[in-house]
Amino acid sequence: MFKRKIASILLIVMVVSVLSATQLVGAASNSTQEADSLNRPSQQDATVSFMVSGDPAEKAAYETLVAEFEKVHPEIDIELIHVADDKDFRTRLGNDFAAGTPPDVFLINFRRYGPFVAKDQIEPVGPYLEQSEVIHPEDFYPIAIEAFTWTDGTIMCIPQNISNLVVYYNQDLFDAAGVAYPSNDWTWEDFLTAAEALTLDTDGDGTIDQYGVGIEPSIIRLAPFVWQNGGQVVTGGNTDPTGLALDLPEAREALEWFVALQTEHHVVPDAEAEAAEESESRFINGHTAMFFNSRRGVPTYREIEGFAWDVAPLPVGKERASILHSDAYCMASATENKDAAWTFIEYANSEIGQTVIAGTGRTVPSLISVAESDAFLDPMERPANSQVYLDAAEYLRIVPTSPTWIDIEGKVNAELEQAFYGNISIDEFLDNANERTAGYFSGAEID
Amino acid sequence: MKYYQRDLWVMLSPYLVGTLLLVALPASVTLYLAFHQYDALSKPVWFGTTNFISMFRDDVFVISLRNSAMFALLSVPLRVLGALLLALLLSQRRRGVGFYRVAVYLPTIIPDVAYALIWLWIFNPVYGPLNKALAVFGIDGPAWLVNRETALLAIVIMFLFQIGEGFIVLLASLQGVPHDYYEAAQVDGASAWQRFRLITFPLIRPWLVLLMLRDIILSTQSTFTPAFIMTGGDPYYATMFLPLVIYEEAYDRFRFGLASAMMVFMFLVLTGLLMMVYLVVRGWGYDDEQ
Structure with a gap:
């Protein structure tokens, strides 16, 4: 008797509170509906x-x-x-x-x-x-x-x-360093020479104040260079990739070149400098000469008033390629x-x-x-x-569109960042990347 | 039934409903999903214990488990100790003590996201005030959140400043220690350390235990915001903690089954840990009846 009473009261309270909540919601949506119906024609849209x-x-x-x-x-x-x-x-x-x-x-x-x-x-x-x-x-x-x-x-x-991926470059910095603007068929060598000439310690305090290049250590930035060198990012095609192909000779050569931009030539900020100020911000603030980005940066870059800038195609390797x-x-x-x-x-x-x-x-x-x-x-x-x-447009390529591709990108990028900032060797990168992504490729069982 | 009992139920009912809907229900769903494969788009499929096995095959999960444990191991004792020392320091009525008490509590009321962003700036390796201050003393500060060795430590450090609640609890408990005890001890010639060890410490022990248990629970949750906002788990998974892994599995990759299994596992580990701590410090006199 006693317990039942408690239970029934509890039930009533629950019902009442749920009801009042739904009424509140209902009332709120009613009022917005009313407001809407005033502004709109009455026919069913x-x-x-x-x-x-x-x-x-x-x-x-x-x-x-x-x-x-x-x-x-x-x-x-x-x-x-x-x-x-x-x-x-x-x-x-x-x-x-x-x-x-x-x-x-x-x-x-x-x-x-x-x-x-x-x-x-x-x-x-x-x-x-x-x-x-x-x-x-x-x-x-x-x-x-x-x-x-x-x-x-x-x-x-x-x-x-x-x-697609292009090179945004600061014309004022090129002028100041006496470097010719990139031509439409500049090569990897031209690019590296320019990058080195544009990486400067302007105040002579031993730390670099102006970087030649800003590029994100990610697979979608690396991929065009792999393709340009005759390599592939994955084996088995874009709709049904079966594994990473970065350890094959052409791809590996491009990978080494890409990583060396930071580890060897230091034309790209190291991890600490990148954390201090991101490359895109450095470019916008006028102290990075070339920045790799797709078209997405343009609305922001159009607001730049401090210097003149333009875009150049990716430097050319053995063949032309860029990424969509x-x-x-x-x-x-x-x-x-x-x-x-x-x-x-x-x-x-x-x-x-x-x-x-x-x-x-x-x-x-x-x-x-x-x-x-x-x-x-x-x-x-x-x-x-x-x-x-x-x-x-005629030489653009794509990375896989398979359902697990974006997971693969995440895993590879984490490893690539380590290699790019010199924490692991190319061999370690390839081993880790292959191992960590194996479960996501075609034929592998994943949850 | 007495009137006050009915009133009690009426007053409790919102919380009962809330607990049912927001805690009990989601918890049961989590438990259910932990044994299923579920991507939220199609129906859950029975998966047995596969989720519990496959999560240990995931390096990132294992790393995050280790990181979370390391974080708790470092932050819990330091936070409780910090709160205790500050409470002891500021328990006496003195000029300006109110100001210092407020100063200790203040960082605790900053919203988590704002707090994370502030520390992101403080830890900036080049422009951050921390390394600039260290440079004044000729110390070349580490690249806090960039180094794999210091990133987790940096997150621990930022949490050492959010100890306001523990501080208040200990301050109150210190004021609950009768003054006569100290006077009597002083008459007997007890040193300050003896007074602390033999009077203060035994009397506030229950509160210290309470704070430790609470901080262990807190340490598993509180890593989410800094990891999510400041580092994204970087550098190289050094700040990848359990809550972020669970979140990413569930909401980035839509593996709700696996994420639920991780959640259940985390819950079990936490329960085990709390029971262990409780058993170890049982002699410290913590008692629910108190």
């Missing part, structure tokens, strides 16, 4: 959520894109979700998928979309593209389409850009209104859509017509030599 990351300038460009789209398609309401930071964006995206509430449309890099495809979370846009009267696969740079084509030949997402850095518009398979979502993706990748986004300076448009127009090659905007990104 299709809503498509669209999630992107980027700085305020990029956010503004996506807002313009959405506004332009809604003018043409008033029946579709785009709910723009903006996450400022890239890493937060990826965490948020993963969690939204895990929670079963992914955004209908989102932008993602080809190195990171594999896990989502493997788990059937991405709705292939290939069939929609086939039907489209606005855009066609051949309107895009082939390498970008290739990066988002799955093993079975289906185009999974529509690439937004063909950003492409993001694409993907549709979640959980999307309710897929036609509406496609309509938006199609618009965003039409000439109008890509032109709006190209205005940020952040993207190298994947649509050939927009890339070759003034929307991208605007002579009034820095970098003056934007043609570099487009010339690279």
